[in-house]
Amino acid sequence: MASSMVCGFCSVGCSLDVNTKDGVAVSLTPTREYPVNLGMACPKGWEALTPLRAPDRATTPLLRTAKDQPLEAVDWPTALDAMVSRFKAVQATYGPEAVAFISTGQIASEEMALLGAVAKFGMGMVHGDGNTRQCMATAVVAYKESFGFDAPPYTYADLEESDVVVLWGANPCIAHPILWERILRNPHHPEIVVIDPRVTETAAAATQHYPLLPKSDLTLLYGLAHLLIAWGAVDKDFVNRSTEGFEGFAVHVEAFTPERVSAATGLPVDALELLADTIASGKRVSFWWTMGVNQSHEGVRVAQAIIDLALLTGNIGRPGTGANSITGQCNAMGSRLWSNTTNLLGGRAFTDPDARAEVAGILRIEDSRIPDRASWAYDQIVDGIREGTIKALWIVATNTAHSWIAKRDVAELFAKLDVLVVQDMYPTTETAQLADIVLPAAGWGEKEGTFVNSERRYGRIRRVVRAPGQALADFSIFKLVADAWGCGEMFEEWSSPEATFAILQRLSAGRPCDITGIDGYDHLDAAGGVQWPAVGVGELGRERRLFEDGRFLHPDGKARFVWEEPRAVAEPTSEDFPFVLLTGRGSSSQWHTQTRTSKSAILRTLYPEKPYVEISPADASALGVIPDEWVRVCSVRGEMEARAFVTPTVAPGQVFVPMHYAGTNLLTKASFDPSSRQPSYKSAAVAVRRLAERRRYS
Numbered sequence: 001m002a003s004s005m006v007c008g009f010c011s012v013g014c015s016l017d018v019n020t021k022d023g024v025a026v027s028l029t030p031t032r033e034y035p036v037n038l039g040m041a042c043p044k045g046w047e048a049l050t051p052l053r054a055p056d057r058a059t060t061p062l063l064r065t066a067k068d069q070p071l072e073a074v075d076w077p078t079a080l081d082a083m084v085s086r087f088k089a090v091q092a093t094y095g096p097e098a099v100a101f102i103s104t105g106q107i108a109s110e111e112m113a114l115l116g117a118v119a120k121f122g123m124g125m126v127h128g129d130g131n132t133r134q135c136m137a138t139a140v141v142a143y144k145e146s147f148g149f150d151a152p153p154y155t156y157a158d159l160e161e162s163d164v165v166v167l168w169g170a171n172p173c174i175a176h177p178i179l180w181e182r183i184l185r186n187p188h189h190p191e192i193v194v195i196d197p198r199v200t201e202t203a204a205a206a207t208q209h210y211p212l213l214p215k216s217d218l219t220l221l222y223g224l225a226h227l228l229i230a231w232g233a234v235d236k237d238f239v240n241r242s243t244e245g246f247e248g249f250a251v252h253v254e255a256f257t258p259e260r261v262s263a264a265t266g267l268p269v270d271a272l273e274l275l276a277d278t279i280a281s282g283k284r285v286s287f288w289w290t291m292g293v294n295q296s297h298e299g300v301r302v303a304q305a306i307i308d309l310a311l312l313t314g315n316i317g318r319p320g321t322g323a324n325s326i327t328g329q330c331n332a333m334g335s336r337l338w339s340n341t342t343n344l345l346g347g348r349a350f351t352d353p354d355a356r357a358e359v360a361g362i363l364r365i366e367d368s369r370i371p372d373r374a375s376w377a378y379d380q381i382v383d384g385i386r387e388g389t390i391k392a393l394w395i396v397a398t399n400t401a402h403s404w405i406a407k408r409d410v411a412e413l414f415a416k417l418d419v420l421v422v423q424d425m426y427p428t429t430e431t432a433q434l435a436d437i438v439l440p441a442a443g444w445g446e447k448e449g450t451f452v453n454s455e456r457r458y459g460r461i462r463r464v465v466r467a468p469g470q471a472l473a474d475f476s477i478f479k480l481v482a483d484a485w486g487c488g489e490m491f492e493e494w495s496s497p498e499a500t501f502a503i504l505q506r507l508s509a510g511r512p513c514d515i516t517g518i519d520g521y522d523h524l525d526a527a528g529g530v531q532w533p534a535v536g537v538g539e540l541g542r543e544r545r546l547f548e549d550g551r552f553l554h555p556d557g558k559a560r561f562v563w564e565e566p567r568a569v570a571e572p573t574s575e576d577f578p579f580v581l582l583t584g585r586g587s588s589s590q591w592h593t594q595t596r597t598s599k600s601a602i603l604r605t606l607y608p609e610k611p612y613v614e615i616s617p618a619d620a621s622a623l624g625v626i627p628d629e630w631v632r633v634c635s636v637r638g639e640m641e642a643r644a645f646v647t648p649t650v651a652p653g654q655v656f657v658p659m660h661y662a663g664t665n666l667l668t669k670a671s672f673d674p675s676s677r678q679p680s681y682k683s684a685a686v687a688v689r690r691l692a693e694r695r696r697y698s
């Protein structure tokens with residue numbers, strides 16, 4: 001019998017059966033009866049074992065004895081001693097806050113919780129954030145303010161039950177391929193509406209595509225609300241019963257006339273009317289958004305304007321509806337609840353003394369061990385390094401030196417640290433190469449725990465392969481660090497991932513994310529994963545959608561309309577830098593900074609090896625650029641060489657560069673949504689220049 005586990009790449013959370021030969025896992029096939037993927041998987045899922053066998057796996061800890069020395073292999077006790085003594089020396093000189101961590105949405109919930117607890121409650125850190133800041137912070141803030149808790153309300157079955165599916169700043173054909181397959185299974189012949197400046201793979205397959213000007217989303221959404229209200233397409237019963245703030249919102253959107261909105265978005269008035277009419281006449285309209293919304297200078301308000309539209313049309317809490325943020329990484333949803341970074345464990349606030357007392361009671365630690373302040377966000381930690389207040393950093397399962405916005409000076413910044421510890425599967429990542437200490441981590445498939453997918457479903461991961469050399473599960477590494485630090489006894493009860501899961505259950509009790517009804521890991525297997533909330537054991541099998549009773553998670557049970565005047569982007573185009581740079585996912589076979597997907601020969605055949613820039617035929621011909629020619633893409637901050645992919649899928653005045661190539665974030669501009677501090681990766685001004693000497697890609 002094959003055992004199964006959820007995939008370790010994206011947040012869809014497909015289940016994969018593990019096929020073994022002589023007791024060794026040899027291949028994966030999608031699980032037929034799992035409610036998420038129903039027997040389907042994308043190329044990354046089929047190939048997920050291959051990166052584990054890569055020749056450059058980290059097999060032993062590495063240590064740099066001095067800044068100018070190379071990394072050298074050492075044993076675990078030596079590496080842990082070095083880490084602990086250097087961190088303690090930093091804290092002794094600069095205070096406990098001078099040591100910080102950056103974590104991830106790609107390790108198990110149990111591991112995230114242990115890291116957050118060891119680092120903050122055991123080692124005295126205050127600042128720790130995750131790569132989920134780059135990704136989901138906007139959705140988190142939007143949901144908290146609008147609904148009262150960070151609660152994506154949907155279940156995937158909603159994709160199949162809508163008569164209108166609106167994909168806002170999302171390209172699921174590439175980024176969430178199995179969700180796209182779910183849309184295709186929708187028997188109601190839905191209108192599939194895509195809002196994206198580019199003609200993405202998804203837009204090309206949709207029934208309606210609105211190529212708005214980049215970052216004009218907020219104006220467009222207010223313009224749609226303006227029309228819907230003018231037409232009387234408001235669900236008054238729902239608005240009265242379940243929401244607050246509609247009157248103010250209606251006054252706000254009065255100024256967003258079709259003419260104004262058309263000018264700002266570049267969409268003709270009749271297109272606006274068609275879109276509003278599609279929403280008004282749909283019986284079950286679902287809105288799904290991802291990074292085209294979250295990674296924006298005003299992403300929180302855009303996400304909330306999507307929520308506002310769903311509220312005003314009563315498209316929430318019923319099958320086939322919802323204002324639905326799709327997450328990115330396999331366990332971004334777990335990190336939102338359990339990483340102990342922005343939120344205290346279980347979606348609580350560090351600043352709330354009652355919450356601190358409650359957590360301290362459950363964990364049997366002193367209240368004073370829990371910081372009474374929220375952590376700095378990722379960009380503030382980076383600034384802290386620049387300013388010398390952060391002197392030691394522990395990076396776990398993220399590749400900052402590739403993925404951070406406007407990362408040009410990351411190497412320089414990291415050189416300012418007294419100590420950089422990087423915990424990764426590979427010592428070859430851009431970030432690990434800058435480390436003073438590398439801790440070799442086991443990967444997905446080599447360890448136990450749970451992930452939470454986009455629809456709030458807990459699913460299991462398992463150890464089906466032995467980690468190479470001395471690599472250890474992140475869970476074991478955090479335990480070793482706690483012991484070496486001298487705070488190991490605080491975490492005695494956290495003896496295994498499953499024992500830790502029981503602690504998480506206790507921490508969830510009585511909260512919107514309650515999972516006390518799950519009866520251990522085996523239960524997750526038997527139930528096909530379990531969505532939160534899961535209070536009673538009897539509920540486990542069924543699909544769960546939130547807010548079916550019209551009650552939200554603010555104390556008065558009502559959702560909030562939230563709005564604000566649109567703002568200008570941080571870096572408008574200019575004569576010297578005339579193009580808007582869009583960045584994002586390039587293919588379904590590439591994962592982020594490519595430390596894993598580039599290790600598969602099969603996946604490598606499915607994407608372009610060399611960096612490329614998508615440019616419109618009109619702009620290419622104006623510049624004299626021919627297809628496949630190497631060009632330089634330049635911003636004020638830096639430049640990269642890329643092959644010109646001349647294609648009508650990008651509009652004139654815009655270019656698109658995938659994030660998978662290391663040069664991309666030399667171009668981006670460090671600007672952030674003020675409410676979520678999420679980086680605005682999808683807007684910067686760039687120029688495209690021909691290389692003096694023309695080189696052809698062969």
Ligand SMILES: Nc1nc2c(c(=O)[nH]1)N[C@H]1C(S)=C(S)[C@@H](COP(=O)(O)OP(=O)(O)OC[C@H]3O[C@@H](n4cnc5c(=O)[nH]c(N)nc54)[C@H](O)[C@@H]3O)O[C@H]1N2
Binds near residue numbers: 170196328583588
């Ligand atoms: N194959 C693959 N799949 C992945 C990942 C991966 O690396 N590779 N990463 C995972 C992760 S962590 C994430 S967060 C998700 C991301 O999933 P998505 O958000 O779907 O992917 P992106 O390509 O980043 O961005 C989506 C779209 O936003 C559009 N966009 C840019 N600017 C604007 C704008 O101003 N308005 C609007 N409306 N749209 C705009 C872009 O043209 C792009 O097509 O994917 C997940 N899935």
Ligand SMILES: Nc1nc2c(c(=O)[nH]1)N[C@H]1C(S)=C(S)[C@@H](COP(=O)(O)OP(=O)(O)OC[C@H]3O[C@@H](n4cnc5c(=O)[nH]c(N)nc54)[C@H](O)[C@@H]3O)O[C@H]1N2
Binds near residue numbers: 134474583
């Ligand atoms: N320009 C631009 N930049 C972007 C984006 C964009 O759209 N445009 N998107 C942003 C988004 S949404 C995201 S989520 C980030 C992603 O950015 P990163 O998090 O930097 O990308 P990954 O390549 O997924 O890095 C994960 C690292 O963890 C390691 N790893 C994998 N599994 C494990 C494990 O189990 N344990 C340990 N210890 N290590 C492990 C991998 O080898 C890899 O080095 O990029 C952001 N950057």
Ligand code: SF4
Binds near residue numbers: 009040
């Ligand atoms: S869609 Fe996502 S979860 Fe499913 S197989 Fe592909 S990468 Fe894995």
Ligand SMILES: [Mo]
Binds near residue numbers: 134135136328329
């Ligand atoms: Mo992400």
